[in-house]
Amino acid sequence: MIERTVTVASASGLHARPARIFVKAAAALPVDVLLAVEGKKPVKAGSMLGVLTLGATQGTEVTLSAEDDAEGAGRAAVDELAELLATDLDAVETDA
Amino acid sequence: MPDPPAASPSGYSVTGTVIAAEPGTPVDRTNATTAAASLRGIGVGAGIVVAPLVRMGRLPDLPASSHAVADCPAEAAAARHALDTVATDLAARSERAGDPAAAAILDALSMIAGDPELADQVEGLIDARTDAPHALTQAFEVYREMLAEAGGYLAERAQDLADVRDRAIAVVLGLTMPGVPDPGHPFVLAADDLSPADTSGIDTTTVLALVTESGGPTSHTAILARALGLPCVVACPGILTVADGTLVAVDAAAGVVELDVTPERQAELEQRSAELAAALHAVAGPGGTADGHAVELLHNVGAAADLDGSVGEHFEGVGLFRTELLFLDRSDPPSFDEQVGAYAAVLRAAAGRKVVVRTLDAGADKPLPFLAMKAEPNPALGVRGLRISRQSPEVLDEQLAALAAAVLAAGVADAKAWVMAPMVATAGEAAAFAERARAAGLGRVGVMVEIPAAALRATEILAEVDFLSIGTNDLAQYTLAADRMAAELADLLDPWQPALLDLIARCAAAGRELGKPVGICGESAADPALAPVFAGMGITSLSMSARAVPLVAHALATHTLAECQDLAARALSAGSPEAARRAAT
Numbered sequence: 001m002i003e004r005t006v007t008v009a010s011a012s013g014l015h016a017r018p019a020r021i022f023v024k025a026a027a028a029l030p031v032d033v034l035l036a037v038e039g040k041k042p043v044k045a046g047s048m049l050g051v052l053t054l055g056a057t058q059g060t061e062v063t064l065s066a067e068d069d070a071e072g073a074g075r076a077a078v079d080e081l082a083e084l085l086a087t088d089l090d091a092v093e094t095d096a
Numbered sequence: 097m098p099d100p101p102a103a104s105p106s107g108y109s110v111t112g113t114v115i116a117a118e119p120g121t122p123v124d125r126t127n128a129t130t131a132a133a134s135l136r137g138i139g140v141g142a143g144i145v146v147a148p149l150v151r152m153g154r155l156p157d158l159p160a161s162s163h164a165v166a167d168c169p170a171e172a173a174a175a176r177h178a179l180d181t182v183a184t185d186l187a188a189r190s191e192r193a194g195d196p197a198a199a200a201i202l203d204a205l206s207m208i209a210g211d212p213e214l215a216d217q218v219e220g221l222i223d224a225r226t227d228a229p230h231a232l233t234q235a236f237e238v239y240r241e242m243l244a245e246a247g248g249y250l251a252e253r254a255q256d257l258a259d260v261r262d263r264a265i266a267v268v269l270g271l272t273m274p275g276v277p278d279p280g281h282p283f284v285l286a287a288d289d290l291s292p293a294d295t296s297g298i299d300t301t302t303v304l305a306l307v308t309e310s311g312g313p314t315s316h317t318a319i320l321a322r323a324l325g326l327p328c329v330v331a332c333p334g335i336l337t338v339a340d341g342t343l344v345a346v347d348a349a350a351g352v353v354e355l356d357v358t359p360e361r362q363a364e365l366e367q368r369s370a371e372l373a374a375a376l377h378a379v380a381g382p383g384g385t386a387d388g389h390a391v392e393l394l395h396n397v398g399a400a401a402d403l404d405g406s407v408g409e410h411f412e413g414v415g416l417f418r419t420e421l422l423f424l425d426r427s428d429p430p431s432f433d434e435q436v437g438a439y440a441a442v443l444r445a446a447a448g449r450k451v452v453v454r455t456l457d458a459g460a461d462k463p464l465p466f467l468a469m470k471a472e473p474n475p476a477l478g479v480r481g482l483r484i485s486r487q488s489p490e491v492l493d494e495q496l497a498a499l500a501a502a503v504l505a506a507g508v509a510d511a512k513a514w515v516m517a518p519m520v521a522t523a524g525e526a527a528a529f530a531e532r533a534r535a536a537g538l539g540r541v542g543v544m545v546e547i548p549a550a551a552l553r554a555t556e557i558l559a560e561v562d563f564l565s566i567g568t569n570d571l572a573q574y575t576l577a578a579d580r581m582a583a584e585l586a587d588l589l590d591p592w593q594p595a596l597l598d599l600i601a602r603c604a605a606a607g608r609e610l611g612k613p614v615g616i617c618g619e620s621a622a623d624p625a626l627a628p629v630f631a632g633m634g635i636t637s638l639s640m641s642a643r644a645v646p647l648v649a650h651a652l653a654t655h656t657l658a659e660c661q662d663l664a665a666r667a668l669s670a671g672s673p674e675a676a677r678r679a680a681t
Contacts, residue, residue: 012428015250015253016200016204017200019204020200020203020204020207023207024207027212043213044212044213046212047211047212047213047214048204048207048208048210048211049208049211049213049214049239050211050213052243052250052253053239053242053243053246053250055246055250
């Protein structure tokens with residue numbers, strides 16, 4: 001099991017545009033990644049409703065986890081999503 | 097201020113025709129080819145449209161309990177297909193949506209419909225032999241509760257879930273998805289109310305007018321109608337009981353929907369509509385009386401986009417820029433930079449003409465989530481308008497600073513950016529607001545007169561500021577103690593009520609005495625019959641929707657100042673609204 005804890009950087013938290021960017025990225029990954037906030041049941045990172053119900057705001061610590069595998073796909077997936085969480089997605093110019 | 101119920105259809109006095117209202121309402125039958133029946137609501141915009149009515153797709157009520165499903169895999173496949181269909185449809189609507197904010201919401205809704213976890217939960221419920229509509233309802237309800245509990249932004253999204261759910265259930269039941277119908281011909285769209293998801297699909301070449309059963313002058317429907325220039329009637333009870341295909345006439349200025357329009361009546365209305373259009377083209381030049389006494393004719397706007405296409409040669413400026421549209425439907429206030437951008441956009445769009453900016457006008461009846469305002473037993477008399485700055489002074493100060501920055505950013509002359517506060521009751525409040533606005537660097541500071549106390553002390557208040565702007569909708573509500581939304585009290589809200597005219601005249605007299613401008617930005621300002629009366633009192637500007645300007649300009653241009661003064665004197669000496677109207681038209 002790969003785990004990484006990161007702090008949500010986006011100004012609007014994990015709602016609105018940052019949530020859309022994050023969930024789309026997670027859904028496109030080849031492995032399932034779970035997202036957890038302390039005190040709440042972990043949700044699938046590719047579930048818009050799950051991610052919204054976590055209610056993560058800017059500064060919330062969240063933990064990403066995925067099954068480890070020989071090819072390192074789980075680690076790569078967690079790293080990719082961790083990077084997104086650590087970025088202020090409200091400030092990034094993308095078309096998401 | 098939102099538009100009130102149109103108490104008088106006098107907006108069309110150019111042709112002298114008045115449409116029958118509901119039974120019991122006094123109706124002028126001087127030109128009576130009246131409709132068989134009509135419904136009354138709150139008009140938004142102007143214009144008359146005659147076309148068949150088509151109602152928005154609606155879901156039937158589901159039976160209270162599910163039937164036991166026999167073929168669970170087939171039922172689950174149907175549910176998954178429905179969610180996929182809705183996700184695809186919402187994604188396509190998001191692509192088509194011109195407005196980035198609407199596109200973002202639709203994209204999020206599409207992702208919710210396509211959520212794999214949601215589909216798994218629905219399938220789990222169906223495996224327990226629940227039918228697809230009930231499984232969808234239950235699965236959505238779980239998330240709706242979780243989001244509603246979270247509050248704030250998430251609670252707002254909880255409302256959107258119901259829309260997504262209803263779309264999925266409609267697909268499962270083989271019904272038309274709730275949304276704008278496509279009957280293959282131009283039509284009047286009737287709905288309970290319109291959501292952002294619905295309105296993104298509106299094609300103005302086929303949807304000619306909007307009528308909603310509920311909603312109000314600030315509902316999404318009304319804002320959209322203004323933006324698209326569609327005639328619209330909101331809060332029109334009974335419209336959803338009218339059968340699809342019924343030929344109706346929507347008169348937005350009067351707030352009336354006539355039913356079962358006869359061919360003769362249709363011809364009459366179409367002629368009137370053409371006359372209105374002709375009047376729109378005939379008037380030229382700045383506002384004023386026949387003998388050249390100037391009365392500025394200004395526009396009411398909510399955003400820069402409202403000025404698209406209306407800043408022509410004779411455009412005189414904006415008399416009311418409602419800044420609250422920037423603050424609505426969001427859990428956090430707009431940032432300073434966002435405010436500067438929005439205000440500068442309007443200043444630029446006005447092309448060097450004057451713009452009167454109204455500071456945030458919110459209250460318990462127009463709540464803003466970030467202000468966390470308490471529910472009030474009587475919001476009309478509660479903490480609203482300028483009074484919000486008693487609890488949250490930083491909101492007003494930031495707004496004033498943002499406006500001052502916008503003046504610099506837009507590069508317009510200081511003298512063209514006017515600012516005013518809503519809901520001012522006393523000279524002390526006016527002085528305090530003026531001090532803060534001037535400290536922020538704003539040069540032209542005024543207040544709105546919506547409270548009778550302010551009108552009674554107009555001279556003292558005007559001594560503290562540079563101008564007054566009368567909001568006749570609220571002034572009528574507070575003077576007659578009649579709720580603007582109470583349709584059964586519409587006669588008390590008649591803009592010709594003598595007490596209301598007295599207060600307006602008192603403000604105008606204060607302006608003449610002190611040599612300062614006194615304008616009107618309420619709904620009465622758009623009434624061509626009242627325009628000469630106001631000019632005669634000494635009102636210096638009238639601010640209205642862009643579409644109302646030509647008719648008002650025409651009314652002013654056909655009277656001399658002396659005639660206007662005579663009309664004003666006659667209206668003020670009349671004992672009733674009816675007598676005043678008769679005496680002055």
